[in-house]
Amino acid sequence: MTDTTARIPKLTRKGQATRDRILQAAVELIAERGVVGTSTEDVRKAARVSGSQIYHYFDSKQALIRAVITRQADAEPVPGRPMMGALDCFDALRAWADAAIQRQEENGCRGECSLGSLAGELGAADEDSRQDLSNGFLRWQGLLEQSLRAMRDRGDLRPDADLGELSLALLTALQGGTLLTQTMRDIRPLRAALNAALSYIHSFAADQR
Amino acid sequence: MTDTTARIPKLTRKGQATRDRILQAAVELIAERGVVGTSTEDVRKAARVSGSQIYHYFDSKQALIRAVITRQADAEPVPGRPMMGALDCFDALRAWADAAIQRQEENGCRGECSLGSLAGELGAADEDSRQDLSNGFLRWQGLLEQSLRAMRDRGDLRPDADLGELSLALLTALQGGTLLTQTMRDIRPLRAALNAALSYIHSFAADQR
Structure with a gap:
């Protein structure tokens, strides 16, 4: 976009x-x-x-x-560092997820003018907005996929890891976790969602210890 | 509720x-x-x-x-069978996820009047609605947790599995996957989200084969 x-x-x-x-x-x-x-x-x-x-x-x-x-x-859904397109190791993924959780905690689990909130509010009503939002999510997914590709290229992820599916799992976890965290004013949904997504990505680690 | x-x-x-x-x-x-x-x-x-x-x-x-x-x-977020409070084995969880995916596919990945859509549209604006929505999500999480407890009781899940976290991971996957699937008019986000959540739950299987 x-x-x-x-x-x-x-x-x-x-x-x-x-x-x-x-x-x-x-x-x-x-x-x-x-x-x-x-x-x-x-x-x-x-x-x-x-x-x-x-x-x-x-x-x-x-x-x-x-x-x-x-x-x-x-913009970045989680402002600051690390950036979404440069999460090239498991520690960077975890740091990004922790930054998302910390940001919501500092914000009192309140709503923001985020792509997810805008999608929730506008998705059904307006086709132009829906397409803009869809392009935005595609852009974010592309950045996460770029990060996961770097991890695969350096040998952190197995060659058969489906990077499209993994990046979607991470992005949907961020969005679903944020939606419930803001609705329930409780950080646990976002934390559980991101933990699950990271654990799923980790199950494709090349070096399974 | x-x-x-x-x-x-x-x-x-x-x-x-x-x-x-x-x-x-x-x-x-x-x-x-x-x-x-x-x-x-x-x-x-x-x-x-x-x-x-x-x-x-x-x-x-x-x-x-x-x-x-x-x-x-x-109501049930995924109408029909199996019901959310009676998913007492891995096959039932998978059948429930498949039913959610099939429903969205048949619906052309369009929006619905679901709790998630209502939360997206109303969450920021109205405190009474937010509390009603929060109670609704809590009710659903409770039903999923009840299902996972039955799985733990019969020995499908390990005794140390955190049922609160697992049920939140599944519910946020359903919500985040649905939000992106409806915004992007593409079934892949919902499929990826639910696959990841089920795989995460499966990583707590007592019998890891």
Whole structure:
């Protein structure tokens, strides 16, 4: 998935900064209130821009939401290090999972404006959003698969490990664990989901001790 | 979680049938359009009841949605057999997972009015709904844990198997797999998620052959 800004020619540095500020305001409001609870007017006020400014960058709420989806898909689901495409050993996978768990714990197991939350809220209603979200998940799966390929290439995983299935198992664990953890305000679902996925990946370790 | 009907005294058989028809119409519309895209007026028309009738049973959209959540939480996430609380051997677990996969395939990997979809759409916005959804997930986890306990009691699972963690791993796999399968319109995420969870549970088999 490419950043939507690539499709907008001739954006000045100041214009880019304004657009970023609008998107950031949208992300923060959606984390708190969901997509439905967030109006374009709320975003305009929070970003401190005029009506003509926000309309210049996003001519509808749908355009704004699609840009939010693209922005979140281009980001890391677990911000910071290690990054999703560079988890090239079991320790790095574990560190990534621990970072996801720690982030949710620090956040009080509350909802965020994540790709998973957006998929839950928008999936059924809007076909354009569904495709954007699908592309985002595909991008994330591709990065995890790239990590697992590096592990296979260096001999950590068996040659017959199905990297597509393993990367999907890890991504669905993150998403399902996060959904239940945020709904139940309890870290255990996310921890159990990621433990299970990592253990499954480990069952394909070349060196089974 | 108890059926909300238990809290409504003196509902005649005809009254119960009308209430059920309203709820069924709500479930079908939400599956198609999401909660946000479904108005009380849409439900009233689809259920062929009068405004005063629907208001008699549900005095607000929120009351209707909460009753939908309770209804779905009291149902099986994978309708039919085997049932979630009676998966007392590895074959039954596998049959249950296969039924979930088959159901999504037959449904074209489309969204439903499931607890997971409702959690995705409502979780961030409304505290009452979040608690209802949380109770629903707890109920399902309890049923899965009951199944795994039967497996441990008959000696299929090791005595040290953490049944709380295993049941959460299975439930999060179902939810995360379903979320990605419906967003990507592709059965592979659900299949990978359930395979991984079952394999993880199997790694606690007492008889490791």
